[in-house]
Amino acid sequence: MSINTPEKKVPSPQKPWKPSVAERSQSIAVGVLAALASIAVVALTPMKGLLPFLILSGIFAIIIGYLKGLIGRGSTTAKNNAVGVLLGLGMAIALIPIASILHTTISRGYKGLHWGLWVDDMSLNTSTDPIAEGGLYHALIGTLIMVSIALVIALPLGILTAVYLTEIKGRFARPVKFLVQAMSGVPSIVAGLFIMSAIVYPITKTFSGLMGALALSILMIPTIARTAEEVLLLIPNDLREAGVALGGTQWRTVAMVVLPAARSGLVTAMILGIARVIGETAPILLVSGGGDAVNYNPFTGPMGSLPFYVWKSFFFGTEEATTRGWAGLLVLLSFVIVLFFLARTLSSRKVRR
Amino acid sequence: MATTEIQRERRPIPSPRTITTEPRLSDKVFRGIVTAGGLSSLVILGLIAIFLLYQGYEVLVEEGFSFITSSTWEVITDEYGEVQSYSFGIAAMVVGTLLCALIAVVVAVPIAVASALFITFYAQGRLKSFLVAVIDLMAAFPSILFGFWGFFILMPKAEYWAMLLNKYLGWIPLFAVDDRIFTRSPFLAGLVLATMIIPITTAIAREVFDQTPLDRVQAAYALGATKWAMIRNVAIPYGRGGVVGGAMLGLGRAMGETVAVYTVLNIVYQINWQILFGAGGNVASLILLKFGEAKPLEIKGLMAAGFALFVLTLLVNFLADFIVRKTGSKGR
Numbered sequence: 001m002s003i004n005t006p007e008k009k010v011p012s013p014q015k016p017w018k019p020s021v022a023e024r025s026q027s028i029a030v031g032v033l034a035a036l037a038s039i040a041v042v043a044l045t046p047m048k049g050l051l052p053f054l055i056l057s058g059i060f061a062i063i064i065g066y067l068k069g070l071i072g073r074g075s076t077t078a079k080n081n082a083v084g085v086l087l088g089l090g091m092a093i094a095l096i097p098i099a100s101i102l103h104t105t106i107s108r109g110y111k112g113l114h115w116g117l118w119v120d121d122m123s124l125n126t127s128t129d130p131i132a133e134g135g136l137y138h139a140l141i142g143t144l145i146m147v148s149i150a151l152v153i154a155l156p157l158g159i160l161t162a163v164y165l166t167e168i169k170g171r172f173a174r175p176v177k178f179l180v181q182a183m184s185g186v187p188s189i190v191a192g193l194f195i196m197s198a199i200v201y202p203i204t205k206t207f208s209g210l211m212g213a214l215a216l217s218i219l220m221i222p223t224i225a226r227t228a229e230e231v232l233l234l235i236p237n238d239l240r241e242a243g244v245a246l247g248g249t250q251w252r253t254v255a256m257v258v259l260p261a262a263r264s265g266l267v268t269a270m271i272l273g274i275a276r277v278i279g280e281t282a283p284i285l286l287v288s289g290g291g292d293a294v295n296y297n298p299f300t301g302p303m304g305s306l307p308f309y310v311w312k313s314f315f316f317g318t319e320e321a322t323t324r325g326w327a328g329l330l331v332l333l334s335f336v337i338v339l340f341f342l343a344r345t346l347s348s349r350k351v352r353r
Numbered sequence: 354m355a356t357t358e359i360q361r362e363r364r365p366i367p368s369p370r371t372i373t374t375e376p377r378l379s380d381k382v383f384r385g386i387v388t389a390g391g392l393s394s395l396v397i398l399g400l401i402a403i404f405l406l407y408q409g410y411e412v413l414v415e416e417g418f419s420f421i422t423s424s425t426w427e428v429i430t431d432e433y434g435e436v437q438s439y440s441f442g443i444a445a446m447v448v449g450t451l452l453c454a455l456i457a458v459v460v461a462v463p464i465a466v467a468s469a470l471f472i473t474f475y476a477q478g479r480l481k482s483f484l485v486a487v488i489d490l491m492a493a494f495p496s497i498l499f500g501f502w503g504f505f506i507l508m509p510k511a512e513y514w515a516m517l518l519n520k521y522l523g524w525i526p527l528f529a530v531d532d533r534i535f536t537r538s539p540f541l542a543g544l545v546l547a548t549m550i551i552p553i554t555t556a557i558a559r560e561v562f563d564q565t566p567l568d569r570v571q572a573a574y575a576l577g578a579t580k581w582a583m584i585r586n587v588a589i590p591y592g593r594g595g596v597v598g599g600a601m602l603g604l605g606r607a608m609g610e611t612v613a614v615y616t617v618l619n620i621v622y623q624i625n626w627q628i629l630f631g632a633g634g635n636v637a638s639l640i641l642l643k644f645g646e647a648k649p650l651e652i653k654g655l656m657a658a659g660f661a662l663f664v665l666t667l668l669v670n671f672l673a674d675f676i677v678r679k680t681g682s683k684g685r
Contacts, residue, residue: 051514080579087475090467091484094555097548098491101502160390168387172395178674179394185602185670186401186663187609188496189637193659194401197408218397225394250376251383272493279495282611282641307497311612314501329498340490 030068030085034060058089105330112327121304123293127313127321136328138294139309142209145298146288146305147274149213150220155270157217158224159259162269165225166232167240167254180229184222191218192283200287209295209303212288216277224273231265231347232258264346271343278339279332281307306332401663409657412441420657421447426622426639428651441654443661445624449539449634450665453614454607456543456628461551462600468551469558469596470584473565485559492552500613503545508617511541515629530630537619539633545613550603557602561595562588594677601673609666611637636662 019027038056042049065085069078112131120135127134161180165173195215200207235258243253259266284290289302290312306328313325376384406413413420423442431437472484515535522528565588573583614635620642621632640655640662647655 051510076579076582080581083581083584084475087467087471090464091471091476093464094468094551095484095487097502097551098487098494100506101491101494101498104502104506105498157390157393160387161394164387164391168384168391170384170388170391172388172392176391176394178671179398181674182667182670183394183398185605185609185666186398187611187637187666189611189640190401190405190609190659190663190666193640193656194404197656198400198404201408218401221394221397249380249383251379254383275493279497281495281497282637285641286644307495310497310501314504314616325501329501332495333498336493336495337490340493344486344489 026068030064031061033064034058037064058085061085061089102333105326105333108323109326109328109330109333112323113330117327117331121292121294122309127316127324128318129320131320131323131327134324136306136309136331138292138304139306139328140331141294141296142288142291142304142308143278143306145296146209146213146216146284146303147278149210149298150216150277151270151274153214153217154220154224154273158221158269158273159228159266161221161225162228162232163254163259165229167250167258180222180225183218184226186218187282188215188219188280189282189286191215192286194218195283195287206300207287207289207302208300209288209298212284212303212305213298215283215287216280219280219283220273220277223276224269227269227272228262228266231262231269234265235261268343268347271339271346275336275339275343278335279307281311284308285311306335398667402660405656405660405663409653409655409660412654412657413660416441416657421661424622424624424634426643426654428648436648436650439650439654441651441657443636443639443658445622446620446634446636446639446658447661447665448624448626449618449620450608450636450662452626452628453539453542453546453618453633453635454604456540457546457550457607458600458604460544460547461554461603462596464547465551465554465599465603466558466596468555469562470588472555472559473562474580474584474588488552488555488559492556494552496549496610496613499545499549500616503541503548503613503617507544507548508536508541511538511544512536515540519629527627528629530627532630534631535629536631537617537633538629538631539618539625540628542614542618542633542635543628545617546607546610549610549613550607553606554596554599554603557599558592558596561592561599565591598673598677601669601676605666605669605673608669609637609662611635611641614638615641636665 034057037060038053041056042053062082062085065081066078069075069081114132116132117135117137118140119137120133121138122134122136123138125134161176164170165177165180192215195211195218199214200211204211239257239261240253243257244250248256284305284307288305288308290308291302291304293304295301295303310325310328310332313321313328316322416423419440419442421442422444423440424445425440425442426446428439429437468484468488472481472488476484512535515538518528518540519530519533519535523530569587569591570583573587578586615638618633618635618638619631620634620638622634623632625632625634636658640659643651643655
């Protein structure tokens with residue numbers, strides 16, 4: 001009978017670290033007080049505007065937080081409070097640019113959006129024409145072709161590098177790891193210059209989409225290699241051992257066990273690689289020529305691209321051209337955001353599994 | 354009965370299978386291909402160095418040491434377009450590059466470390482994952498976006514800030530200016546670069562702080578440490594190497610950035626240490642600026658400049674790797 005008495009009180013799980021209502025309202029009060037104090041100072045002294053208000057709010061928040069801790073619990077808590085506010089402020093400062101960038105791009109770019117963007121090119125228009133004319137079809141096609149070719153080159157090389165680092169762990173593993181790191185630091189313009197010096201001048205003598213794609217692939221390889229390496233490191237060793245224990249050679253184990261297990265992670269690596277190069281401007285300006293008409297052939301003739309479209313638009317300086325530029329940036333930004341969240345969902349699914 | 358025994362005796366005794374660690378042919382091919390692919394980064398980096406050096410060799414030899422020490426960049430041609438004389442020196446550009454990148458790092462690193470600490474130790478639950486996503490997303494923004502945002506939004510504000518700095522802190526040599534021209538200054542370029550490297554540095558610092566051993570964190574709390582005491586005595590010593598490495602990576606990124614700097618910096622062929630004055634230099638922007646109308650000779654000079662930039666960023670990356678390895682082992 002005594003066993004079957006569920007009435008015995010089971011303590012409900014508690015979270016002692018969770019701030020209570022009183023604590024939370026206190027920290028809100030600190031913020032409000034700081035804001036009020038700085039409003040008072042801004043109103044009473046010659047300092048005007050948003051900037052002194054924000055700076056003063058920060059300083060007041062730190063001081064009030066400090067005093068609150070000092071009165072309540074002593075100097076250690078006071079210091080703790082002040083640092084907490086300071087770190088929060090640092091976070092806020094880091095978020096301001098991204099908020100501003102998103103807001104600017106959307107609020108200025110949406111005016112330039114119209115259906116013609118997706119079907120027209122700029123071969124008959126210049127950037128200063130009314131916004132309803134012309135479009136960025138040529139730029140989309142160019143970016144699509146160049147990024148695809150870059151991907152075809154960079155994906156195998158990147159994944160092979162990752163496999164070399166995680167599966168073979170050969171003699172050169174350490175230098176290769178460093179070199180991949182160093183390669184991710186290669187300035188994008190140097191990649192463009194390299195293609196220029198190695199291929200365009202000695203061999204082809206002309207600009208084309210292929211040259212742009214080659215330059216982009218140089219920038220893509222390290223991103224793919226590093227992400228893929230991280231993913232392959234997460235694959236449990238049990239899987240590899242199981243593959244070998246079943247009599248598989250290393251080749252069979254990697255190809256049929258390890259890589260399929262890491263599939264979604266490798267797709268993530270690919271997407272991050274695309275996101276890395278889709279907005280790359282400097283090498284495109286150097287080697288792809290940058291045309292205003294649709295060009296489906298990456299081997300001959302200049303090829304437009306989204307970053308080039310944006311770049312060119314802004315340099316006309318008129319209102320229409322600038323709006324065009326922001327619209328181009330908005331399209332570019334939406335691509336980056338979509339790719340980013342695609343990569344995120346894929347990689348989080350992998351963790352959950 | 355007897356017959357079967359005879360048959361058994363007749364059956365040849367199989368010799369023992371040779372056991373070998375020799376990989377099969379398929380594995381040999383596989384290892385060969387993967388190693389070749391793995392060395393692609395080495396090959397590409399080597400090719401970049403070789404080709405840039407090959408193209409810029411002539412100028413480098415001709416100019417010798419003055420390529421790095423002089424700061425004139427000009428090609429003088431007569432009326433027929435024949436080159437009379439030329440001189441290529443990138444001192445102003447190198448100084449400008451380092452100056453902008455240093456401003457960026459000085460501005461970005463405190464903010465990035467504060468954000469990383471906030472995300473790791475203060476933010477919880479949904480707020481945390483939201484902040485992580487936002488910072489990572491910002492790291493993926495293309496540089497052209499930062500460039501034009503800096504030009505249209507940040508520039509008017511930064512000009513005003515520069516005036517304020519000059520007015521109240523002008524007695525510090527760093528903030529002094531000879532002429533009151535504050536547009537398109539290294540200060541502005543540094544701020545734009547700082548917004549670009551904050552997410553990168555934050556992401557790296559956050560990853561390092563995230564790996565702080567939980568037992569040490571809990572031990573600190575069990576000893577009665579406040580959150581700040583725990584961060585100062587456990588998290589920061591543990592993560593110092595990673596933070597320095599992240600900062601160095603940011604420095605490398607800032608030094609190689611082209612488009613964002615090109616849009617906001619006024620490029621002048623003169624060494625300028627006054628960060629608020631509207632004149633600066635940047636190797637990558639120089640290349641972009643001059644490439645359009647460059648004649649073959651000048652292109653050789655630009656290739657040499659590209660080689661210098663390549664070597665500079667490689668060096669910074671190498672240093673970053675070295676520092677991370679050195680301080681990383683001490684902190685743990």
